[in-house]
Amino acid sequence: MNQFIKNYINFGETNISNLLLRDYRKLNINNDELVVILECKRFIDHGIEFPDVEIIADNMQTTSKEIYNTFNSLVNKGLLKIDSYKGSNDKIHSRCNFDPLYEKLLKITSSDVDHTSLKADSESTQSEIFNKIEVEFGRSLSPMELQTVNRWINEDHFKPKIILLALREAVIRQAFSLRYIDKILLNWQKKNLTTPGQVEHELSMQRKHQKYSVINNDLNDDKGPDIPLFNLSNSK
Incomplete structure (x- = not known):
């Protein structure tokens, strides 16, 4: 097995709902916000509840400030919540909560189904x-x-x-x-x-x-x- 294949396997995969890819525009999500959501999903799938903003900025070839602005935009649109919780060492941790996004996505999907039914x-x-x-x-x-x-x-x-x-x-x-x-x-x-x-x-x-x-x-x-x-x- 060559090094490329090893690296490919080690990086793993990120599962994304096709509904999100199809309907993200209906949720008023722009392309940059979608990429940030995908980056966050990648970190979450690896057990990292709050992503490294600098890594995301480097991957998207932008600044950390722009990534934070994107986080704020998603929060203001009611698509993302930043939850805080106390860890085992009494240290406060943060995590990205995309439940509001999935709830809105579900409503859109249900509405489409109802419209089709009607x-x-x-x-x-x-x-x-x-x-x-x-x-x-x-x-x-x-x-x-x-x-x-x-x-x-x-x-x-x-x-x-x-x-x-x-x-x-x-x-x-x-x-x-x-x-x-x-x-x-x-x-x-x-x-x-x-x-x-x-x-x-x-x-x-x-x-x-x-x-x-x-x-x-x-x-x-x-x-x-x-x-x-x-x-x-x-x-x-």
């Missing part, structure tokens, strides 16, 4: 709307019609449930047209009906009104038999 749910809901319309219409939607449904969801921001309620009303009226559904949605929008509950209440009130109108019309039509008029003064 996006997947949205795409799933959109697909369900497409399928429901095609089933009710008994045919496939044209590219133009697909764009119309996309506009309802992504531009007009109609709730999927409200779109399905509008579809239901169109089907009840045997109006198998997206233009008719669009008119229903715009009408509800003008009335400021923004939730499925509000729409259901409005539809319920309309049906009650229509029912009473039919009853009143039936009553008006049912006048009973005509009663003949007699001129009593001429009767004998």
Whole structure:
């Protein structure tokens, strides 16, 4: 084994999370700060809780003052804590604590997962709307019609449930047209009906009104038999 390989093995390796390398910019970490974090990780992996600032400065070809400034920047950004503790000889020691960094990194990762999940749910809901319309219409939607449904969801921001309620009303009226559904949605929008509950209440009130109108019309039509008029003064 030659000397280079021995040195390579003796230096060891530093394990770094790929999440940090991917998302460090999202944490407002600049390139110099990232290198300092990696240097600190290298020391910590070798059991040195607080790194030798001069060695880091020499490796980065800068000054110790700049390294201390970088430490202060990481502390101010809430990414690093410098903990102090009393050793076995009652001497005060310092150590780098990057728990705040990892906690923020975890939040970003969780947020990305939630965003991906929401996006997947949205795409799933959109697909369900497409399928429901095609089933009710008994045919496939044209590219133009697909764009119309996309506009309802992504531009007009109609709730999927409200779109399905509008579809239901169109089907009840045997109006198998997206233009008719669009008119229903715009009408509800003008009335400021923004939730499925509000729409259901409005539809319920309309049906009650229509029912009473039919009853009143039936009553008006049912006048009973005509009663003949007699001129009593001429009767004998």
